[in-house]
Amino acid sequence: MTTSPSNQAAAIIDAAGGPENIRAATNCMTRVRIRFVDESKVDVDALKQVPGVMTVVKVGDQYQLVMGGVVDKVRADIAALTAGSAGDRQPGDDGSSDRRAQGNPFSRLIGVFAEIVSPVIPALLASAFVKIIAVVCTEIFGVSESNSTVTILHLIADSLYYFFPAIVGWSAARKFGADIAIGLMIIGLLMNPGLAALFIDGGAPSFLGIELTEVDYWGSVLPAILSMWVLAHLERFLRSVVPAVARSIVVPFVSLLVVAPLALLVLGPLGAWGGRALVDVFQGLYDFSPILAGALIGGTWQVLIIFGMHIVLLAIVTVPNIATFGRDQVIMTHAASLFCQIAAGLAVAARAKDPEIKRTAFTLSITSLLAGNVIEPVMYGVNIKYRRPFYFVLVGGAIGGAITGAAVAGTTAPVAFSLYSIPAYMGAGFGGLVVGTIVGSAVTFALTYFVGFDESLKDSPSGDRAAA
Structure with missing residues (x-):
């Protein structure tokens, strides 16, 4: 007999030590990714015995339940059954998860990146298959590349790559608990064509006398992730010191005023360099x-x-x-x-x-x-x-x-x-x-x-x- 996703979710929650022990739950294509409040309460062997769970992989403080194509329904049912413990609260909202994370720094870092990228996977797949339709039209059915329908199909697919840093930034803001609208404004600044125009004809733009570094942000995601991480921490600090009556104005204003220039002067170039360095490692090996x-x-x-x-x-x-x-x-x-x-x-x-x-x-x-x-x-x-x-x-x-x-x-x-x-x-x-x-x-x-x-x-x- 096939076990329904709701029954699977209930069994997972039971093995996890109850709904109050689930800090956050997300999913990618084949895995339900869960972080717990207290890992000592988790019965890993029981998790592995839940019908439909192929295996359990631990990366940092994240437990990945490999389940195949039912993961989105199982994750949704976990959120419903935990009454907000894993569904309504954004990962990282309380700022404590990073402090409680266990495991070596590298595995924790990989876990963070995976959590950020996982929500974007459906968009990656959708973009890919729209691109495939466009290619089939031209390569198999002989439709002209200049055909407007084919052109629009390519535009639909390529919109993902065009705005990929912003899409990843949105996911990073959710992961870290940052204000998403303010975060997208900061990433929008990095991607604004007006910023690139400042460097045309050998221009040397500066902010408060500090010279800006010319960086191509369109193909890099690390600047967005770093900026959202800093934004989230600054917002939490401001909320702790600004009186409640003024938070709705002061927190977003100061956060934007501080993090946007910081992204231009430090975080953006640093992230772009780090991303480029990783790409260069693989590209260098390939070129060799x-x-x-x-x-x-x-x-x-x-x-x-x-x-x-x-x-x-x-x-x-x-x-x-x-x-x-x-x-x-x-x-x-x-x-x-x-x-x-x-x-x-x-x-x-x-x-x-x-x-x-x-x-x-x-x-x-x-x-x-x-x-x-x-x-x-x-x-x-x-x-x-x-x-x-x-x-x-x-x-x-x-x-x-x-x-x-x-x-x-x-x-x-x-x-x-x-x-x-x-x-x-x-x-x-x-x-x-x-x-x-x-x-x-x-x-x-x-x-x-x-x-x-x-x-x-x-x-x-x-x-x-x-x-x-």
Whole structure:
């Protein structure tokens, strides 16, 4: 019998130690992301036993419940059943979550970035598939690129990239508990064409005698995130010292007057430099050797998915590359590894002697394939469960990524490589991507089938190692 999302939500709340122990709950495509007031009250084993929960991954102070396509309904039901504990209160409202966060600073940072980017994922997918429709119209049906309908489709899709810093800034303001309207004004200042015009013809604009740094903010999200973080902390400080009768005027006025220039003079350039440095690391590796970069990214991408780091790289590297150059050739080298997960699952189905393992592996493999290569079902339900298949996925992903990198393939949209998104990957290097996918998947299938795996792990909890 299928368990309804409301029953799943109730079971999650019970395992979490009650509704009062849930600080905030959000979701991305496949994961419900929860932060708790007191982690000692959480029964992680009980969370893993909730029907529909494939595994539980802890990143910083955030618990990620991998559940597949029902996550939005489960998250909404959690919010309803907790009567505002996780639904009405914005993450970070009380300012205490960062102080109570546990784990190393890097994992906490990744968790924060993932929480900020996750609400933007639906927009990324919507933009990508609108772009795919436009490409299909021109490449398959022969519609002219100058056709106004095609042009408008491109404009709809590209609006995401055009205003991406503002969209991420909105999410960051919600995460940190900052005033969203004031935050968008500050980000709007950074993106205002009038600001860029000040530097035309060698101009050297300044504010209060301090010279401004010329920065292109259109493809960078870190300036927006840093600005929202500072804004939230300043607002909390002001609310603690300004009399209640004057807060509605003084807090937004002073916050804007202080943070906007600070964003121009310090936070914006610092964030843009940091974002550019991260992009340059990957781009530098790719420029040195597309084959080496492809092997490294393709061979580690599935591990990055476990810890949610793939979302961060898509937001900081892939989206800016598409916004600036029209396509991403670097991070997309992971594309073949998605099919390797499915190939490993199919190999388990073909090799297994246990009929239940055969049936489960085949069903989850086809489910992931038809879901647009949302690979969590087969990854957690089969490949990680039996361990060796997951290792072979990494090998196949590295081989496929190396071939993809050698072909200089690219994508025009930040969408998973699947049966439905092929148009986004067409163009230069597409043949190499197909070859890399076939070869990587074949290697993964062969290793899984001929080397085999331990069927006695059938009754072990899926994903325990990933969550450790």
